[in-house]
Amino acid sequence: MRDVGALAGVSLKTVSRVINGEPTVDPVLAAKVRRAAAQLNYRHNLTASNLRRGDGRSMTIGLMLEDVANPYSASIYRAVENVARMRGVGVLAGSLDESPEREQELAASLFARRVDGLIIIPAGRDQSYLRTDQQHGTALVFVDRAPALLSADSVMCDNRSGAAMGVSHLIGHGHRRIAFLGDLSSIATAQERYAGYQDALREAGLAEDPRIVRRDLHTDAAAQAAAVELLTRPEPPTALFSAQNLITVGAIRALCARGEQHQKALVGFDDLTLADLLDPPVTVVAQDVAGIGTLAAHLLFRRIDGDDSEPATHIVRTSLVQRGSGEIPPLASG
Amino acid sequence: MRDVGALAGVSLKTVSRVINGEPTVDPVLAAKVRRAAAQLNYRHNLTASNLRRGDGRSMTIGLMLEDVANPYSASIYRAVENVARMRGVGVLAGSLDESPEREQELAASLFARRVDGLIIIPAGRDQSYLRTDQQHGTALVFVDRAPALLSADSVMCDNRSGAAMGVSHLIGHGHRRIAFLGDLSSIATAQERYAGYQDALREAGLAEDPRIVRRDLHTDAAAQAAAVELLTRPEPPTALFSAQNLITVGAIRALCARGEQHQKALVGFDDLTLADLLDPPVTVVAQDVAGIGTLAAHLLFRRIDGDDSEPATHIVRTSLVQRGSGEIPPLASG
DNA sequence: CTGAAAGCGCTTACAG
DNA sequence: CTGAAAGCGCTTACAG
Numbered sequence: 001m002r003d004v005g006a007l008a009g010v011s012l013k014t015v016s017r018v019i020n021g022e023p024t025v026d027p028v029l030a031a032k033v034r035r036a037a038a039q040l041n042y043r044h045n046l047t048a049s050n051l052r053r054g055d056g057r058s059m060t061i062g063l064m065l066e067d068v069a070n071p072y073s074a075s076i077y078r079a080v081e082n083v084a085r086m087r088g089v090g091v092l093a094g095s096l097d098e099s100p101e102r103e104q105e106l107a108a109s110l111f112a113r114r115v116d117g118l119i120i121i122p123a124g125r126d127q128s129y130l131r132t133d134q135q136h137g138t139a140l141v142f143v144d145r146a147p148a149l150l151s152a153d154s155v156m157c158d159n160r161s162g163a164a165m166g167v168s169h170l171i172g173h174g175h176r177r178i179a180f181l182g183d184l185s186s187i188a189t190a191q192e193r194y195a196g197y198q199d200a201l202r203e204a205g206l207a208e209d210p211r212i213v214r215r216d217l218h219t220d221a222a223a224q225a226a227a228v229e230l231l232t233r234p235e236p237p238t239a240l241f242s243a244q245n246l247i248t249v250g251a252i253r254a255l256c257a258r259g260e261q262h263q264k265a266l267v268g269f270d271d272l273t274l275a276d277l278l279d280p281p282v283t284v285v286a287q288d289v290a291g292i293g294t295l296a297a298h299l300l301f302r303r304i305d306g307d308d309s310e311p312a313t314h315i316v317r318t319s320l321v322q323r324g325s326g327e328i329p330p331l332a333s334g
Numbered sequence: 335m336r337d338v339g340a341l342a343g344v345s346l347k348t349v350s351r352v353i354n355g356e357p358t359v360d361p362v363l364a365a366k367v368r369r370a371a372a373q374l375n376y377r378h379n380l381t382a383s384n385l386r387r388g389d390g391r392s393m394t395i396g397l398m399l400e401d402v403a404n405p406y407s408a409s410i411y412r413a414v415e416n417v418a419r420m421r422g423v424g425v426l427a428g429s430l431d432e433s434p435e436r437e438q439e440l441a442a443s444l445f446a447r448r449v450d451g452l453i454i455i456p457a458g459r460d461q462s463y464l465r466t467d468q469q470h471g472t473a474l475v476f477v478d479r480a481p482a483l484l485s486a487d488s489v490m491c492d493n494r495s496g497a498a499m500g501v502s503h504l505i506g507h508g509h510r511r512i513a514f515l516g517d518l519s520s521i522a523t524a525q526e527r528y529a530g531y532q533d534a535l536r537e538a539g540l541a542e543d544p545r546i547v548r549r550d551l552h553t554d555a556a557a558q559a560a561a562v563e564l565l566t567r568p569e570p571p572t573a574l575f576s577a578q579n580l581i582t583v584g585a586i587r588a589l590c591a592r593g594e595q596h597q598k599a600l601v602g603f604d605d606l607t608l609a610d611l612l613d614p615p616v617t618v619v620a621q622d623v624a625g626i627g628t629l630a631a632h633l634l635f636r637r638i639d640g641d642d643s644e645p646a647t648h649i650v651r652t653s654l655v656q657r658g659s660g661e662i663p664p665l666a667s668g
Numbered sequence: 669c670t671g672a673a674a675g676c677g678c679t680t681a682c683a684g
Numbered sequence: 685c686t687g688a689a690a691g692c693g694c695t696t697a698c699a700g
Contacts, residue, residue, distance in 0.1 A: 001677065011687045016679065024685055041466045046446040047381050047392065048677035052692045058381065060426070060447070069412035071405070071607075078403035081429060090426050090447060092394070095415060112380040113394070113424060132375045252611055273405075273607045277586055335693065345671045350695065358669060382693035386676045671700080677692105684687080 008036035062110035062118045063093040079293025100124025117300045139303035155296045155314045157287040162318030163196025166267040166285040170239045179212040179237035193243040223250025238330035239265035267326040283326025342370035396444035397427035398454045413627025434458025451634045473637035489630045489648045491621040496652030497530025500601040500619040504573045513546040513571035517578045527577040557584025572664035573599035601660040617660025
């Protein structure tokens with residue numbers, strides 16, 4: 001910037017004014033400065049600028065995801081990026097892989113880079129380590145899972161009522177024996193979805209049969225094995241409700257392996273890529289992932305802009321996508 | 335840092351030494367400093383540190399992707415993140431959506447943030463705008479597509495020989511009439527894959543029939559329409575080679591819509607999520623996306639570390655994943 | 669082993 | 685409308 005000033009024959013300060021688009025500059029001088037800047041290939045140093053600026057804003061936010069490569073995280077990223085871009089804000093992201101240690105490391109590394117805010121899909125069960133930075137003005141928004149031991153905004157889907165909707169759909173199609181396949185019961189969303197399954201049964205006056213409930217499945221292989229086991233029982237279920245992505249994949253594999261994909265109904269929680277190309281196409285309870293990411297980003301920027309209202313939990317509704325697998329009647333079974 | 339020094343009763347400089355882990359500090363003082371830092375919730379300011387540091391490194395790299403939300407980009411991101419994390423380097427990413435304007439904007443925004451290097455899946459057909467920053471020491475590595483009007487490292491798959499491998503596979507299974515469904519011919523990789531298709535035909539002594547070649551398809555809908563049209567011709571092909579992800583999806587939809595998925599062979603370029611769950615499972619020429627991303631990251635850091643050898647093009651081999659659709663014989667047709 | 673001074677590239681807060 | 689001085693939080697280059 002000094003060099004630009006020297007070449008243009010003005011002070012460094014005037015160059016600063018031109019670069020920052022301040023209107024109080026003689027147009028002739030401004031043009032000179034711009035020409036000099038272009039000639040010297042001047043690149044504004046945002047990092048130095050932010051250091052001196054009063055508000056201490058870095059025009060950068062952090063995004064802590066489960067895994068950038070999984071579709072849910074990637075969609076959240078994209079939605080956040082779209083909002084951030086409109087404000088000229090950069091996004092620094094990282095994957096946690098469900099590791100609480102990694103969560104704290106990444107947070108520290110993002111704070112060292114002075115992010116203005118953080119959007120987090122938490123891995124650990126204690127976010128109190130963020131309190132200090134939160135009090136020092138770093139905005140925080142949680143996605144998919146609520147913060148633990150910390151008060152902050154969060155955005156998530158209606159896990160419980162969404163699951164209930166999926167199970168009720170099966171009941172509405174005449175099913176009375178509906179198996180539940182769920183993720184680790186230590187995970188809050190898995191608990192909620194299981195509660196939704198119970199809600200739907202209760203509402204329909206059906207008793208829960210623990211023999212066809214399988215929780216704590218954490219891989220598609222585990223889900224597949226559990227589903228095969230269920231399907232080979234003396235009194236097999238006529239329908240399956242799989243409460244998560246990978247579990248749905250396992251359930252489909254099990255059904256196909258036994259050639260029962262057209263006999264047993266299946267509703268999954270979370271949509272799958274190409275779900276409509278499968279045979280039968282898979283009916284799912286789908287989250288509005290882009291909607292969740294967009295809302296989270298807007299909330300974050302509102303906080304960054306100074307909003308200091310009470311933190312709130314925002315629920316984005318799920319929707320039932322009927323494609324075929326969830327509309328198979330129990331009669332076909334046997 | 336000044337406050338920490340005051341509390342610990344040492345100079346600011348000593349605090350700096352402790353924070354940076356310099357060994358020449360009295361252990362007693364160091365402990366005092368650390369205690370004071372913890373008490374004041376001191377957060378090191380990487381951004382200020384980098385400003386003063388001689389090498390001007392920001393410990394941050396930029397990643398310009400097609401779209402963070404598409405699986406190819408997301409996998410590249412993950413691979414790059416893994417390498418960057420090991421060096422304590424942050425990753426600032428953005429999506430280009432095939433827009434050359436957006437490419438230049440994002441690059442400018444990343445340079446303003448003083449990234450040490452850039453990994454790019456370019457959108458435009460002219461990257462000469464990067465030359466100045468490249469000469470000023472910013473490392474550059476291109477992924478998936480070669481840079482245009484600029485000399486820089488690049489990493490990509492063997493589009494041409496990979497496509498030839500896929501088509502040869504179909505020929506090996508007895509096919510003589512193999513349709514080609516390809517992306518916009520303005521895209522370099524699409525050209526290469528088409529050339530590979532021609533190579534395979536030529537090698538087998540087969541003449542190319544332009545009536546069953548459809549290029550310039552850019553959506554799955556366009557691919558589906560083209561495939562349906564091909565399948566309803568008087569002399570339909572017995573096999574389809576789809577040269578890209580979305581095009582493969584379109585081809586599958588077309589085959590399923592006509593109930594011919596078990597009669598016509600299909601080999602696609604690029605793998606699909608759940609491809610093994612489809613009926614029949616889809617045979618593809620798969621890229622080693624993680625391998626490409628990892629290599630790109632290593633090359634970038636080698637440049638950042640001072641490597642100034644001639645830029646080179648690195649080819650990561652594709653592999654054929656046989657799952658069923660590509661092994662259907664032509665006899666089944668009719 | 670420790671510290672006072674200068675400066676990274678920029679903006680703030682003043683003068684003119 | 686323009687500029688000289690001070691300072692953001694830190695590290696470099698020197699002294700001691």
